[in-house]
Amino acid sequence: MIINRKKYPILHFARSVKKLKLLPIEKLPQLCYELRQYLIDIVSKSGGHLSSSLGVIEITVALHYVFDTPFDNLIWDVGHQTYPHKILTGRSDIQDINKKSKLHPFPYRKESKYDAFGGGHAATSISAGVGMAIASNKENKNRRTVCVIGDGAITSGMAFEAMNHAGHHNIHLLIILNHNSMSISKNVGALNLCFSKISIDHNLIKKYKERKNFCIKSDFLNKDVVYQKEYLRDMKFYNTFFNDFGFQYFGPLDGHDIFLLIDFISRLSSQKYTSVLHIITKKGKGYFPAELNPTEWHSVPKFDINTGKICSTRKDILTYSEVFGNWLCTIAKKDKKLIGITPAMTEGSGMVNFSKFFPEQYFDVAIAEQHAVTFSAGLAISGYKPVLAIYSTFLQRAYDQVIHDIALQKLPVLFAIDRGGIVGQDGETHQGVFDLTYLRCIPNIVIMTPSDENECFQMLYTGYCYRNGPSVVRYPRGMGIGTSLKSMNIIPIGKGIIKRFGKKIAILNFGPLCIFAEKVAKKLDFTLVDMRFVKPLDINLILCLTKNHHFFVTLEEGMVSGGAGSSVNEFFMKNKITIPILNIGIPDIFVPHGDQSEIRRKYELDSDGILKKILSWLNK
Ligand SMILES: Cc1ncc(C[n+]2csc(CCOP(=O)(O)OP(=O)(O)O)c2C)c(N)n1
Ligand SMILES: CC(=O)[C@@H](O)[C@H](O)COP(=O)(O)O
Numbered sequence: 188m189i190i191n192r193k194k195y196p197i198l199h200f201a202r203s204v205k206k207l208k209l210l211p212i213e214k215l216p217q218l219c220y221e222l223r224q225y226l227i228d229i230v231s232k233s234g235g236h237l238s239s240s241l242g243v244i245e246i247t248v249a250l251h252y253v254f255d256t257p258f259d260n261l262i263w264d265v266g267h268q269t270y271p272h273k274i275l276t277g278r279s280d281i282q283d284i285n286k287k288s289k290l291h292p293f294p295y296r297k298e299s300k301y302d303a304f305g306g307g308h309a310a311t312s313i314s315a316g317v318g319m320a321i322a323s324n325k326e327n328k329n330r331r332t333v334c335v336i337g338d339g340a341i342t343s344g345m346a347f348e349a350m351n352h353a354g355h356h357n358i359h360l361l362i363i364l365n366h367n368s369m370s371i372s373k374n375v376g377a378l379n380l381c382f383s384k385i386s387i388d389h390n391l392i393k394k395y396k397e398r399k400n401f402c403i404k405s406d407f408l409n410k411d412v413v414y415q416k417e418y419l420r421d422m423k424f425y426n427t428f429f430n431d432f433g434f435q436y437f438g439p440l441d442g443h444d445i446f447l448l449i450d451f452i453s454r455l456s457s458q459k460y461t462s463v464l465h466i467i468t469k470k471g472k473g474y475f476p477a478e479l480n481p482t483e484w485h486s487v488p489k490f491d492i493n494t495g496k497i498c499s500t501r502k503d504i505l506t507y508s509e510v511f512g513n514w515l516c517t518i519a520k521k522d523k524k525l526i527g528i529t530p531a532m533t534e535g536s537g538m539v540n541f542s543k544f545f546p547e548q549y550f551d552v553a554i555a556e557q558h559a560v561t562f563s564a565g566l567a568i569s570g571y572k573p574v575l576a577i578y579s580t581f582l583q584r585a586y587d588q589v590i591h592d593i594a595l596q597k598l599p600v601l602f603a604i605d606r607g608g609i610v611g612q613d614g615e616t617h618q619g620v621f622d623l624t625y626l627r628c629i630p631n632i633v634i635m636t637p638s639d640e641n642e643c644f645q646m647l648y649t650g651y652c653y654r655n656g657p658s659v660v661r662y663p664r665g666m667g668i669g670t671s672l673k674s675m676n677i678i679p680i681g682k683g684i685i686k687r688f689g690k691k692i693a694i695l696n697f698g699p700l701c702i703f704a705e706k707v708a709k710k711l712d713f714t715l716v717d718m719r720f721v722k723p724l725d726i727n728l729i730l731c732l733t734k735n736h737h738f739f740v741t742l743e744e745g746m747v748s749g750g751a752g753s754s755v756n757e758f759f760m761k762n763k764i765t766i767p768i769l770n771i772g773i774p775d776i777f778v779p780h781g782d783q784s785e786i787r788r789k790y791e792l793d794s795d796g797i798l799k800k801i802l803s804w805l806n807k
């Protein structure tokens with residue numbers, strides 16, 4: 188959508204950073220207003236991450252107004268709040284954000300020189316900022332660096348590693364702490380409690396404004412440094428742990444007061460040390476339904492602006508996350524030793540009911556994937572039955588913990604790995620396509636890949652009952668195929684099932700692409716096996732099939748390199764089996780954003796694609 192000049196005159200003028208800087212400061216509240224309306228308008232038509240973006244309108248304007256971007260480095264943590272930043276940096280056409288070949292959902296270096304650092308995962312901003320600040324110090328060009336991090340993301344260990352490092356050096360870095368008391372759901376943890384004790388000292392801010400004869404006409408951007416320092420020195424802010432880290436701490440300020448933000452940021456931008464500016468904002472600010480329920484509006488489909496009604500794409504089919512949530516509640520009722528854990532993804536992981544009905548058995552550990560894994564290890568050692576629900580992409584964070592703290596010690600932890608495979612709109616940073624590769628090489632682990640909802644249900648139960656070490660059930664984002672859930676039974680470990688007998692070619696399926704493979708197998712009379720287990724591999728079944736098949740095809744929604752198909756290749760090589768084998772999966776690329784079905788089509792993972800791939804391979 189092109190910015191309508193009549194409807195959004197100031198935004199239309201300021202749709203590039205150069206133009207924004209030309210605006211007189213008194214026009215900025217109007218700019219913020221128009222930016223907010225425009226954002227609501229476009230997200231209503233496309234869907235996307237709305238409430239975080241609404242909360243950072245003023246800070247986005249202030250940062251671009253004061254800093255010399257893109258020369259100065261502006262780094263956004265996670266990056267889900269960067270729609271206003273995209274609009275102000277020449278990317279107003281964001282109505283198709285997340286759609287195939289359109290704007291990236293998060294900051295993306297190749298998309299714009301204003302995106303100083305790519306994002307998607309939480310808590311990377313300060314580390315990257317420390318790197319850039321130290322580099323710019325060496326470069327001696329007075330390039331400044333600013334990181335914007337939320338109160339959710341800063342709970343992550345990585346942010347603390349970075350602050351630990353930053354506190355040791357006298358580096359020129361500005362950290363903006365965006366405090367809205369929200370992660371995706373309500374923010375949890377001691378740090379959150381610590382922040383909640385700090386509120387805006389309205390008296391202090393009032394005095395500050397009076398003393399400075401604060402008014403919109405003041406030309407404080409041009410005041411000299413000594414004068415600026417005096418003002419800051421005289422303000423008695425709280426003493427926080429940031430001060431103990433060696434940082435200068437300022438705030439909290441009202442993060443929607445554009446004049447105050449510009450005043451402080453322009454002072455702090457010239458400081459030669461690490462400073463933290465703590466701002467308090469409202470997630471969803473300016474759109475009532477989003478303010479009321481920022482969790483629901485964290486990431487929304489299309490909606491009606493006037494009524495706030497969200498367009499539902501729901502059918503009467505359960506999502507895999509719901510299957511997991513139902514299963515968890517069923518078991519939790521019977522077994523008080525079961526503990527369900529999430530690193531800040533209660534809603535996405537289908538755990539809302541579980542958290543309500545079984546609060547004693549539920550832990551949201553905040554954005555702390557590494558801790559979540561080792562915390563599960565501690566519970567397992569102590570006789571509890573931890574079930575860790577985690578997105579495939581976020582488990583990447585905790586790889587060493589899976590190996591060192593769980594698998595090596597053969598601890599019975601059940602990993603419910605959600606968002607395995609192609610996730611769709613979040614794109615490259617969030618695709619769950621590496622897990623089978625990175626998990627398969629770990630000893631002592633059982634890996635299950637359900638091909639439908641009922642399989643998922645049964646496998647969760649199987650993993651929960653398996654006490655000899657860790658187990659994984661890896662399932663995709665979104666709905667299943669409509670199979671009904673049967674009563675729970677343990678699946679024999681490492682045993683696949685033959686779905687149909689055919690001729691010449693055996694397709695070995697690992698996971699939810701089975702439904703597509705079924706069509707292909709039927710059409711060309713191939714054998715289709717649902718392998719169910721990536722590890723242990725059902726080698727007896729495969730050996731049996733080698734007797735009467737001339738070709739093998741493996742199928743998975745994961746990287747071909749080192750994935751489930753690779754384990755079949757390894758088995759063939761080890762046993763000198765010379766039957767040709769084709770591995771179908773994700774090629775050696777980062778998978779871009781787009782609807783799940785579009786992306787599957789693009790990489791030939793739907794029925795037509797699988798058929799095409801097999802036929803062209805056979806014809807080679
Ligand atoms: C490593 C990692 N874990 C989980 C997530 C999922 N996630 C995205 S945004 C978010 C909440 C972030 O909260 P905060 O930083 O306070 O920003 P806000 O949404 O409040 O603007 C979470 C948990 C993620 N992106 N990366
Ligand atoms: C930015 C982020 O990491 C989350 O908001 C993520 O986009 C949620 O994904 P789902 O919609 O799959 O739960």
Ligand SMILES: [Mg+2]
Nearest residue numbers: 337338339369
């Ligand atoms: Mg927050």
